[in-house]
Amino acid sequence: MPRVLSIDTPTLGDRSYLVHDGRVAFVVDPQRDIDRVLDLAAAEGVRITHVFETHIHNDYVTGGYALARATGAAYHVNADDPVTFDRVEVRDSDVVEVGDSMRVHVRATPGHTFTHLAYLLRDGGREVAAFTGGSLLHGSVGRPDLLGPAHTGALAHHQHASANRLAAELPDTAEVYPTHGFGSFCSATQSEAAASTVGQQKRDNPALTKPADRFVADLLAGLDAWPAYYAHMAPANSAGPGAPDLSTPERASAGQIRERVAGGEWVVDLRNRVAFAAGHVAGTLNVGLDGSFATYLGWLIPWGTPLTLLGETPRQITEAQRELARIGIDRPAAQATGDPDEWAGGQELATFPRASFAELAQVRRHRRVVVLDNRRDLEWAGGHIDGAVHIPLHDLPARRDEVPAGEVWIHCQAGYRAAIAASILAAAGRRVVAIDDEFDNAARAGLPVVAGA
Known part of the structure; x- marks a missing residue:
């Protein structure tokens, strides 16, 4: 029986998967910081031979291209996706052999995007799992409005049809492994479920319990805003993004911090909101690492604005860099660690109640x-x-x-x-x-x- 290991990114609400037979492995929808995937494969003692993308992602920069280059793995992307890099094209009904017993069956599941794919894992002649990306989620589906209002209605109907296609083909015991749905804005609704099967989804998922027109109406009524940085993700992913540079940015002095604030740059204090309110450098902004840091910073910052990070420890800076690299903000202009008195350089701290x-x-x-x-x-x-x-x-x-x-x-x-x-x-x-x-x-x-x- 293949072993399925999830690599969670809770701050973005996504999961990637490493699946292996004890010798070779494939990866589904890896995040940008591929060192996590490589470390897990090394710990499991397996070699990554295949990487699969379910779709051109809108909520994060993929690590698929970089991971395939680093490992020599085949990189499987829908043949109809207009990418600018070399990949192994896959289409509906293709079968990819991984190792001696794992067979990955490709299924077209449009809805989240028009070219969305799901991957069904067959072992020993039976389907044991479905990697559904932004199609069939735990209790929901991926939102259908990310390609613009002109396509939303059609994609919503596609979501219903795709979910039902998967449910009809797979046994009730097959595990459902979505990429989105754990807090991601790519999900139409949120779920607390850590795991699920096709049988459970047949009982609980509106896409499988409601007729198409009712499902679509309810789905569209529940959609709200999605982060502005999404507009930059698909173009980045279509170009084949490389691995991020996570080396420490240059240190900013107190004088440079003041200059950056005065110049209209974003200087972001990573501390929690209690500490920030009690004392901070005037003009700095608070986006704490204890919440959905990358989502809200990426949503708010004018794209391309120079960014300086302020943290209590080097570890906070490192964590923030990793989070930001996942959404394509690769290199902060500067950073500083310590406490706000140091960053203020003797000037009085600002506070608010x-x-x-x-x-x-x-x-x-x-x-x-x-x-x-x-x-x-x-x-x-x-x-x-x-x-x-x-x-x-x-x-x-x-x-x-x-x-x-x-x-x-x-x-x-x-x-x-x-x-x-x-x-x-x-x-x-x-x-x-x-x-x-x-x-x-x-x-x-x-x-x-x-x-x-």
């Missing part, structure tokens, strides 16, 4: 403040504080001037995004309070929560 929804309720009884909700549209529609201003975090840099005058109390669902928004407004000279609290506590605190229009 943190608060709870109970404190907001108390304040609103005595004076008028601006309440800024920076959650996404569907979150807002599910319920929001009456009288709040709604600007999703990803729109805030461009819509900053729409925030009314006065003291701004900023909230999201749990505090992470509010801290980012607070740092953006504070850097622009606004007086802010970051609400570091769960939104469910708003109604409990007596704040008027109403449903969206």
Whole structure:
């Protein structure tokens, strides 16, 4: 029986897979930092001979091309994908032999993209697993709107058909191994499931339990914004990206940090939101490593803007670099480690307060403040504080001037995004309070929560 090992990237909500028979291995949808794959193969004592891509990814830069070059493996990509590099073309119904017993059957599963493929693993004459990429996910499917509104409806119907094709062909015992769906914005909805089978999906997945028209209507109604950096991923992946340079960037002095801030560059403090609020270099932004760091930084930063990273330890800088390389931000302009007093070079640190929804309720009884909700549209529609201003975090840099005058109390669902928004407004000279609290506590605190229009 082949051994399937997942390589998780929880900050992007994706999984790659290494599958082996004890001697040779194949890899499905590897992330950009291929050292993780190489280390796992070495630990298992196997040689990588094949690399498979389910699709040209929109949410991360692939490591497939670099991994194939590093190992000499055959790199399998859909023959219809317009890539500019040499690959082994595969099409629907092709069969690829890996080792003595593993057979990989190629299936066209359009929906997430038009050229999406799934790979069915057969061992000893029976299908034991399906590597479904952005097609059939745990309890969902990959979102169909990433190629633009002109194609969304057609791709949504394709998703339904593709999921049902897989379910009809595979036995109920076959394991389902998707790439997306563990927090990725490429998934239409999120799942907490760590593993699943075709039989479980037949019972639980709307793509397999609802008729096509109902499924498509529900799917489209549940779609919300996706990160702006996605626009850069498919072109990068079509060009065959190389392995990232993860060497340490040059160190920035306190004077250089001030110059970079003054020059409009992005200087990002990687510390958690509590530490940042308590003291930071004026004008720096807070995108903490303790949340979806790469997703939100990649979503917000104007593409190509020089980036300086500030971390408490070299390990934080290294971790941030790895996260950023996965979305194509390869080389930060500079970095500095230590504490904010060092980075400020003797200048006074900036601060802003943190608060709870109970404190907001108390304040609103005595004076008028601006309440800024920076959650996404569907979150807002599910319920929001009456009288709040709604600007999703990803729109805030461009819509900053729409925030009314006065003291701004900023909230999201749990505090992470509010801290980012607070740092953006504070850097622009606004007086802010970051609400570091769960939104469910708003109604409990007596704040008027109403449903969206």
